[in-house]
Amino acid sequence: MKRMLMGLSLVVLVGPFACGQAFFSDDFNTGGTAGALSRGWEFVENEFVTEVGSNFVIAPEWPAGQDGPGGSTGIIHPPTADGTPSDGGFLIADSDAGSGSDDIGSKAEIWAISPKFSTMGANEVWFHADTEIEVNNNGECLFLLQASADGGNTWLPVWICVEPERVIDSFTKGVDTASMIGGWPEIGSGSLTKTFAGIHGRWHIQFPQAVANKPEVRFRIGFYEPADAWWIVMDNIVVDSKPAPQGSKTVLSEDFKNGIPSTWKNTPAKTQKWDTRPLWDEEFNEPMKWIGGFPVHIDFIKMAALWGLEKIDLDNPDETVNPKGITDGRWILMLAGQEYALWQEGPIAVEAGQPSEAADLDTPALNLASAKEVFLQFDSEMLRGDNSVFYDVYVSVDGGSTFSRIFTYTGALLDNEEAPYFMRHYLEVPQAAGKNAVVFRFHAEGQDPSPNNDPTAGGNGNMAGFWVVDNVKVTVNEGTGVSGWMLQ
Ligand SMILES: [Ca+2]
Numbered sequence: 276m277k278r279m280l281m282g283l284s285l286v287v288l289v290g291p292f293a294c295g296q297a298f299f300s301d302d303f304n305t306g307g308t309a310g311a312l313s314r315g316w317e318f319v320e321n322e323f324v325t326e327v328g329s330n331f332v333i334a335p336e337w338p339a340g341q342d343g344p345g346g347s348t349g350i351i352h353p354p355t356a357d358g359t360p361s362d363g364g365f366l367i368a369d370s371d372a373g374s375g376s377d378d379i380g381s382k383a384e385i386w387a388i389s390p391k392f393s394t395m396g397a398n399e400v401w402f403h404a405d406t407e408i409e410v411n412n413n414g415e416c417l418f419l420l421q422a423s424a425d426g427g428n429t430w431l432p433v434w435i436c437v438e439p440e441r442v443i444d445s446f447t448k449g450v451d452t453a454s455m456i457g458g459w460p461e462i463g464s465g466s467l468t469k470t471f472a473g474i475h476g477r478w479h480i481q482f483p484q485a486v487a488n489k490p491e492v493r494f495r496i497g498f499y500e501p502a503d504a505w506w507i508v509m510d511n512i513v514v515d516s517k518p519a520p521q522g523s524k525t526v527l528s529e530d531f532k533n534g535i536p537s538t539w540k541n542t543p544a545k546t547q548k549w550d551t552r553p554l555w556d557e558e559f560n561e562p563m564k565w566i567g568g569f570p571v572h573i574d575f576i577k578m579a580a581l582w583g584l585e586k587i588d589l590d591n592p593d594e595t596v597n598p599k600g601i602t603d604g605r606w607i608l609m610l611a612g613q614e615y616a617l618w619q620e621g622p623i624a625v626e627a628g629q630p631s632e633a634a635d636l637d638t639p640a641l642n643l644a645s646a647k648e649v650f651l652q653f654d655s656e657m658l659r660g661d662n663s664v665f666y667d668v669y670v671s672v673d674g675g676s677t678f679s680r681i682f683t684y685t686g687a688l689l690d691n692e693e694a695p696y697f698m699r700h701y702l703e704v705p706q707a708a709g710k711n712a713v714v715f716r717f718h719a720e721g722q723d724p725s726p727n728n729d730p731t732a733g734g735n736g737n738m739a740g741f742w743v744v745d746n747v748k749v750t751v752n753e754g755t756g757v758s759g760w761m762l763q
């Protein structure tokens with residue numbers, strides 16, 4: 276509610292520089308599930324649902340038949356923009372904690388449908404939410420975010436997520452999902468709207484143009500055939516006309532097409548560097564790791580030639596190489612085949628007698644002396660293999676002498692070793708405004724699993740995870756006109 280009121284006041288204060296007002300917001304801190312229902316939310320299951328305990332509630336309540344909200348970490352709040360947990364109540368549906376039996380073909384649907392709100396006067400409509408959507412690497416659910424321009428009579432796709440095993444299950448069980456969603460997500464497409472990956476952090480996504488300037492708009496998030504789905508968790512939802520937070524002037528833009536630039540500092544704390552290609556396995560002289568006797572690689576488009584594959588054909592999947600099997604959801608990359616900066620846990624540190632692999636990738640020092648607001652954005656695709664792994668972003672305002680953390684993946688609800696997360700993060704960095712030597716740091720660390728967790732015994736090739744970063748941009752606003760993002 277505070278965000279909405281501040282947004283309205285900004286319209287008065289700074290006129291055209293205020294990018295818009297909130298049409299809807301909810302922090303779920305008032306009245307629990309009953310309070311949300313009284314505000315116009317609907318938490319609905321269709322007639323095909325047989326699962327018990329998978330419907331939406333406002334935590335810390337949970338549905339009858341379920342053990343409790345959240346699952347794996349004990350920190351059950353979803354992450355805010357900097358990765359730390361949200362507060363108070365939050366929206367959750369946890370199919371994993373439910374009985375989980377509504378398989379592919381069941382037509383079961385479970386939805387949280389928002390209250391109606393007006394977008395009159397808007398040219399564009401944006402959805403923002405602190406979000407944790409956990410995608411089972413071998414699940415078969417569809418996660419869907421949709422918007423309605425007619426009060427909920429008809430729905431338009433905003434974001435479609437497919438649990439990776441659904442590709443195989445659709446093929447073997449003859450359930451045509453691809454035509455239902457307009458084709459499978461495209462591995463390697465970098466698509467932020469049709470994906471095999473989950474969401475972790477503050478999510479910014481634009482609604483279809485059709486819902487702008489309409490008197491009765493709604494949105495809904497939910498499961499379609501949620502058997503073996505994990506969960507949907509959201510807090511601090513805001514719908515307004517403000518795009519994801521970024522400045523009007525680009526100071527740094529890096530797509531790693533020519534590798535990691537020499538102007539970037541690439542420092543291994545132990546032995547492991549960031550690179551634009553996977554680790555080299557010295558034993559097999561190939562850029563891959565070995566899992567259960569099979570060669571695997573997080574970017575299997577780059578590995579296709581080695582496997583004798585001409586293409587990854589999701590409409591005619593091969594169980595031995597397609598999403599089930601050795602390349603299950605843990606290895607499906609939405610950035611596959613592209614150039615990027617990659618940290619991947621590997622055997623090098625263990626071979627060198629170092630149990631921990633950590634590396635810092637630093638931007639060049641940026642002169643932001645004339646900036647009133649500073650923003651960092653980057654595409655991020657990551658999988659955390661175990662609790663030894665940390666992925667964090669830091670900023671230095673003294674040229675790289677000292678750093679403070681501005682983002683973490685491990686501060687809120689998270690599950691290890693499922694499908695990766697893939698999204699674009701947008702961070703506001705007020706401490707960098709007006710500073711003349713600003714450095715951003717991507718820090719990754721993890722420990723290669725080894726027999727009996729004995730690092731001196733050598734790694735067993737299991738995966739501790741990977742982090743892919745791409746399309747890093749630093750943007751600023753200068754002068755007297757500011758966007759208002761930092762005034763909220
Ligand atoms: Ca809350």
Ligand SMILES: [Ca+2]
Binds near residue numbers: 613614
């Ligand atoms: Ca790139």
